Amino acid sequence: MMDKQEMQEFIARRVAQELQDGTLVNLGxxxxxxxxxxxxxxRSVLFQSENGLIxxxxxxxxxxxxxxxxxxxxxxxxxxxxxxxxxxAISFGIIRGGHVDVTVLGALQVSEKGDIANYxxxxxxxxxxxxxxxxxxxxxxxxxAMEHTAKGAPKLLTECTLPLTAVNAVDLIVTEMGVIExxxxxxxxxxxxxYFPIEEIKAATGAPLIISSALKQMV
Amino acid sequence: MMDKQEMQEFIARRVAQELQDGTLVNLGxxxxxxxxxxxxxxRSVLFQSENGLIxxxxxxxxxxxxxxxxxxxxxxxxxxxxxxxxxxAISFGIIRGGHVDVTVLGALQVSEKGDIANYxxxxxxxxxxxxxxxxxxxxxxxxxAMEHTAKGAPKLLTECTLPLTAVNAVDLIVTEMGVIExxxxxxxxxxxxxYFPIEEIKAATGAPLIISSALKQMV
Amino acid sequence: xxxxxxxxxxxxxxRNGDTIMVGGxxxxxxxxxxxxALIAKGLQELTLICNDTGFVDRGVGKMVVAKMxxxxxxxxxxxxxxxxxxxxxxxxxxxxxxxxxxxxxxxAGGFGLxxxxxxxxxxxxxxxxKMIININGEDYLLEKPLRANVALLYAEKADESGNLTxxxxxxxxxxxxxxxxxxxxxxxxxxxxVGEISPDDVIVPGIFVDHIVYGGxx
Amino acid sequence: xxxxxxxxxxxxxxRNGDTIMVGGxxxxxxxxxxxxALIAKGLQELTLICNDTGFVDRGVGKMVVAKMxxxxxxxxxxxxxxxxxxxxxxxxxxxxxxxxxxxxxxxAGGFGLxxxxxxxxxxxxxxxxKMIININGEDYLLEKPLRANVALLYAEKADESGNLTxxxxxxxxxxxxxxxxxxxxxxxxxxxxVGEISPDDVIVPGIFVDHIVYGGxx
Numbered sequence: 001m002m003d004k005q006e007m008q009e010f011i012a013r014r015v016a017q018e019l020q021d022g023t024l025v026n027l028g029x030x031x032x033x034x035x036x037x038x039x040x041x042x043r044s045v046l047f048q049s050e051n052g053l054i055x056x057x058x059x060x061x062x063x064x065x066x067x068x069x070x071x072x073x074x075x076x077x078x079x080x081x082x083x084x085x086x087x088x089a090i091s092f093g094i095i096r097g098g099h100v101d102v103t104v105l106g107a108l109q110v111s112e113k114g115d116i117a118n119y120x121x122x123x124x125x126x127x128x129x130x131x132x133x134x135x136x137x138x139x140x141x142x143x144x145a146m147e148h149t150a151k152g153a154p155k156l157l158t159e160c161t162l163p164l165t166a167v168n169a170v171d172l173i174v175t176e177m178g179v180i181e182x183x184x185x186x187x188x189x190x191x192x193x194x195y196f197p198i199e200e201i202k203a204a205t206g207a208p209l210i211i212s213s214a215l216k217q218m219v
Numbered sequence: 220m221m222d223k224q225e226m227q228e229f230i231a232r233r234v235a236q237e238l239q240d241g242t243l244v245n246l247g248x249x250x251x252x253x254x255x256x257x258x259x260x261x262r263s264v265l266f267q268s269e270n271g272l273i274x275x276x277x278x279x280x281x282x283x284x285x286x287x288x289x290x291x292x293x294x295x296x297x298x299x300x301x302x303x304x305x306x307x308a309i310s311f312g313i314i315r316g317g318h319v320d321v322t323v324l325g326a327l328q329v330s331e332k333g334d335i336a337n338y339x340x341x342x343x344x345x346x347x348x349x350x351x352x353x354x355x356x357x358x359x360x361x362x363x364a365m366e367h368t369a370k371g372a373p374k375l376l377t378e379c380t381l382p383l384t385a386v387n388a389v390d391l392i393v394t395e396m397g398v399i400e401x402x403x404x405x406x407x408x409x410x411x412x413x414y415f416p417i418e419e420i421k422a423a424t425g426a427p428l429i430i431s432s433a434l435k436q437m438v
Numbered sequence: 439x440x441x442x443x444x445x446x447x448x449x450x451x452x453r454n455g456d457t458i459m460v461g462g463x464x465x466x467x468x469x470x471x472x473x474x475a476l477i478a479k480g481l482q483e484l485t486l487i488c489n490d491t492g493f494v495d496r497g498v499g500k501m502v503v504a505k506m507x508x509x510x511x512x513x514x515x516x517x518x519x520x521x522x523x524x525x526x527x528x529x530x531x532x533x534x535x536x537x538x539x540x541x542x543x544x545x546a547g548g549f550g551l552x553x554x555x556x557x558x559x560x561x562x563x564x565x566x567x568k569m570i571i572n573i574n575g576e577d578y579l580l581e582k583p584l585r586a587n588v589a590l591l592y593a594e595k596a597d598e599s600g601n602l603t604x605x606x607x608x609x610x611x612x613x614x615x616x617x618x619x620x621x622x623x624x625x626x627x628x629x630x631x632v633g634e635i636s637p638d639d640v641i642v643p644g645i646f647v648d649h650i651v652y653g654g655x656x
Numbered sequence: 657x658x659x660x661x662x663x664x665x666x667x668x669x670x671r672n673g674d675t676i677m678v679g680g681x682x683x684x685x686x687x688x689x690x691x692x693a694l695i696a697k698g699l700q701e702l703t704l705i706c707n708d709t710g711f712v713d714r715g716v717g718k719m720v721v722a723k724m725x726x727x728x729x730x731x732x733x734x735x736x737x738x739x740x741x742x743x744x745x746x747x748x749x750x751x752x753x754x755x756x757x758x759x760x761x762x763x764a765g766g767f768g769l770x771x772x773x774x775x776x777x778x779x780x781x782x783x784x785x786k787m788i789i790n791i792n793g794e795d796y797l798l799e800k801p802l803r804a805n806v807a808l809l810y811a812e813k814a815d816e817s818g819n820l821t822x823x824x825x826x827x828x829x830x831x832x833x834x835x836x837x838x839x840x841x842x843x844x845x846x847x848x849x850v851g852e853i854s855p856d857d858v859i860v861p862g863i864f865v866d867h868i869v870y871g872g873x874x
């Protein structure tokens with residue numbers, strides 16, 4: 001059994017495989033941000049941060065922090081050689097205009113049509129959408145990286161019940177249980193974590209789960 | 220009798236009186252551009268050039284030309300201390316957003332409603348509107364600086380006959396004959412050049428010309 | 439030409455009931471001392487337009503804690519529990535706006551455009567009550583321009599005529615808010631003489647700036 | 657990462673029938689050598705999107721003289737008598753677009769916006785056949801986004817990853833055309849190694865640039 005950190009790293013490592021050489025990628029905060037640590041050797045991937053930079057580098061050493069260089073979580077970061085800063089209008093022009101190849105976000109719910117809810121639970125928790133609605137509409141490929149269930153309750157559903165962040169937006173979902181493509185036919189399981197029997201994955205999914213004829217193990 | 224150059228300088232000098240201290244001004248090419256030479260002593264006026272600069276300075280000496288610093292006519296200019304360069308989207312954001320206090324343009328025709336035609340004569344001469352349509356819609360005050368007639372034919376009319384550059388846009392007209400305000404009642408002559416009898420000015424105007432009760436001589 | 443004023447003078451330019459735009463992203467690129475000056479003056483019933491509501495002890499979040507807002511327009515309030523509390527208890531009106539839409543609405547307000555046409559928000563609660571326009575077979579949401587009475591901005595460096603430069607990710611919303619407010623006050627970490635910033639390096643033209651306060655070390 | 661190519665390679669990336677955007681304002685900030693390369697290749701039936709048509713011997717005007725365009729979209733053609741002649745004699749279609757509208761249409765095309773809402777052109781021939789939308793009691797003209805197959809841009813300096821900087825008034829339309837074209841080629845007066853342009857000084861992010869040609873002295 002993986003602990004929470006191992007589970008998150010397992011998901012992040014698998015998402016990182018999706019990032020092709022020469023692409024521009026925007027990672028959400030939390031689990032998605034871990035993906036940067038697992039980009040396969042030899043692939044040059046540029047990371048954008050919607051608060052206004054391209055070329056996000058590693059976290060700076062404590063004695064080398066510039067408080068004016070931060071990520072979308074407000075945390076100090078570094079910028080790689082060849083990086084650049086810009087204002088929010090350019091940043092979201094890049095996002096809305098389809099210049100971001102991949103965005104990786106977390107979700108509260110995803111429907112089999114690719115609808116996604118991840119910005120509020122009415123009456124309880126209302127953080128806001130930040131840049132998520134623009135990223136979901138603008139990025140060429142949307143990957144959801146999240147745990148498969150929330151305290152046992154399915155997050156992959158026939159219909160989302162929470163307010164939507166975007167409709168028909170999600171392309172791929174990576175959880176600790178498997179890799180699920182969102183297709184016209186619905187959720188298709190293309191890879192599974194052998195730790196979980198297929199029946200358990202189906203039971204943890206709140207919508208029909210089509211098993212791909214090319215199903216393989218998650219690496 | 221003034222020659223053409225004296226006439227143009229006479230007009231430009233009068234227009235310059237309209238430029239208040241601390242304002243941002245955009246001058247069209249040709250006659251309007253001469254206005255910069257006559258800004259009254261002690262008034263700080265900033266000039267914008269729509270190709271991307273604020274702080275237009277005097278024409279550079281021949282041995283001090285930077286071909287990358289030009290005005291909207293494509294001619295080398297200088298930029299004053301405190302000036303700045305920007306792209307066309309910002310330049311026209313400044314214009315369209317009402318941040319230009321005064322624009323001075325030439326015209327082929329102006330109607331008593333403030334309509335203006337100055338970008339084409341169908342089938343004959345079609346230079347295009349350049350930035351004029353944006354300036355006419357965006358600038359807080361629009362001054363037309365031009366000769367009163369075109370080879371004797373009136374340019375101030377009840378209705379423009381040429382394709383319009385903008386409707387209801389002109390506030391003030393300065394010609395070699397006088398200063399004309401565009402009001403809800405029509406053209407009002409507020410100043411006249413004593414060289415021209417009032418009846419001659421009326422005859423040269425293709426619309427009713429109301430004589431202001433405070434009429435005075437042009438200085 | 440010198441636009442320098444004191445923090446007290448700056449605070450006196452803002453009135454109860456005003457709509458204010460404040461630059462910054464999670465309190466990075468936020469004019470902290472201007473915010474302190476407004477809090478000291480005890481302004482009330484303001485409307486805030488800002489990317490987010492910062493933190494309880496940093497950025498505009500301090501003004502949220504001081505209960506200075508009747509309405510907040512922001513893309514994210516999740517880092518300030520007090521904003522969430524005021525929203526859930528009905529004390530403050532909060533309008534959540536997608537970040538890319540918010541900056542374009544501000545730009546449209548400052549640049550004389552009639553609105554913003556975006557796919558962002560289609561099919562969500564954001565589209566409620568708004569016009570949807572079909573252009574070339576695709577639906578777009580019409581989002582209206584935003585303007586404010588006062589903009590409070592941060593800059594890394596200002597010359598005395600108000601030309602501004604930035605460092606790092608402090609630009610964010612600052613460059614366009616200056617165009618969209620009737621009065622613009624900038625807190626600059628460094629202030630230099632006119633002519634000391636190269637015309638090629640200016641990020642915000644001084645014509646957008648009415649007043650400057652010194653935000654650096656005393 | 658190095659995006660440097662030759663002029664011949666650049667010209668081979670443009671095809672007959674393509675729509676091209678070209679930066680520059682009266683041939684200031686125009687990629688002259690790229691234009692020469694396209695002329696040498698003898699491309700035909702192109703559509704041009706550019707602020708103006710330059711001069712008969714400078715800027716895109718040289719391509720007008722070489723009769724390479726079937727359609728020209730520009731705000732001004734008055735400095736090139738050959739464009740006027742082709743228009744008046746019905747050889748080339750010319751669509752005149754207000755300058756501030758043109759740059760916003762390009763920005764909208766590059767930034768995923770559905771169009772531009774402007775008062776510019778209302779009541780003139782520019783409004784013909786276009787939608788007028790009333791927003792808060794005011795009429796605005798809806799102008800659609802513009803995109804191109806190829807953008808040909810000028811820069812003062814490029815690093816090998818395509819980050820660009822500008823000097824003087826050479827920016828004009830260059831910074832947004834890169835976002836609005838499928839393929840972007842930049843003629844840079846100077847080319848430096850990655851890392852030699854400070855991230856604070858970049859005017860056009862390298863992600864918008866596919867290829868760079870060296871435009872400086874041999």
